């Protein structure tokens with residue numbers, strides 16, 4: 413157990429755009445590089461309205477399933493994959509990353525993108541996972557996926573497209589995305 | 598569309614109505630006897646939260662391998678100059694020069710070394726350099742209000758900046774945010790990732806602010822307030838504030854050499 417009590421979070425507010433996203437933050441690899449894929453989607457609120465002032469963070473393994481510990485996310489060298497990126501939603505609530513498909517970090521486990529979600533109106537960051545799916549929509553199970561009923565599990569699965577994956581985030585509602593909390597939170 | 602009053606331009610409620618809503622939540626919290634340490638996601642006095650909070654409880658899970666690591670940042674990412682927000686090419690910003698420093702530690706008190714700390718803030722007049730900031734207060738051509746640094750081996754960070762002003766917003770009629778600096782922090786695990794706001798001691802706007810009051814516990818709220826520290830103050834240069842940040846506990850199994858690093 414932790415000995416100290418964690419400092420509270422607060423909303424990212426409406427004015428993060430000139431501070432958190434940076435040039436190339438949504439391009440983990442250059443567009444057009446061999447193996448480059450798109451992970452994109454829309455962030456919506458409880459009324460189904462797109463959220464134009466949300467920010468998504470992406471943290472992922474490389475295609476071999478290795479956790480990357482290379483610096484350079486803020487000043488990218490196009491030959492170094494760091495596994496980290498940020499994308500703000502646009503006026504239509506849409507975000508998009510150009511990246512590589514992550515591999516499973518352990519054999520037999522499903523691969524996923526770790527995602528943190530921030531928005532004006534969202535009082536603390538939310539964690540979720542965007543699981544890589546096969547063309548037929550299937551995915552290997554892990555502890556989280558098996559713990560969820562089918563309709564909740566579906567909110568964590570990406571949809572495979574020709575150029576990559578689609579992953580929509582719903583902050584509230586019947587089809588609300590599963591958001592995560594970890595031991596000690 | 599919904600009938601819930603979430604339109605930020607509506608600004609319909611009075612401060613007294615917002616105060617009453619905050620007081621009602623506080624009363625329920627006192628009665629509950631269960632300690633809360635983080636903000637509520639569902640906090641109706643903050644109108645924008647109404648349609649933007651999950652209604653289902655957060656799902657408990659154990660972190661997988663990728664979540665046990667954070668991205669690595671280094672001197673390629675951050676120049677030491679980025680921690681001084683007052684150093685601008687064409688002149689100095691207007692305002693009260695301050696130093697803000699402290700340490701980032703995990704839930705076991707271990708320093709978080711070599712990690713990225715990012716800040717952003719309004720200028721001394723309470724205006725952000727952001728195209729959506731409509732507050733008719735002056736823009737300071739010598740202040741962008743954005744800073745970054747890497748923590749030292751002891752988890753310490755340090756910024757030179759100017760004290761931000763309070764600013765109006767459209768949550769309700771005549772709503773004002775207490776002066777604050779936005780902070781973004783990484784730990785050693787991605788599960789420790791957090792974004793928050795640092796406040797200044799004794800701000801008269803604390804009790805009126807639904808964002809600050811979304812943390813229902815006074816002890817928890819106090820953790821976001823820096824302390825004036827005369828030892829941080831520089832002779833004939835700037836006043837100083839100290840603010841330490843505790844992240845949630847790390848889940849990784851720490852090796853002895855890492856502990857000593």
Ligand SMILES: [Fe+2]
Nearest residue numbers: 425427777779
């Ligand atoms: Fe702010």
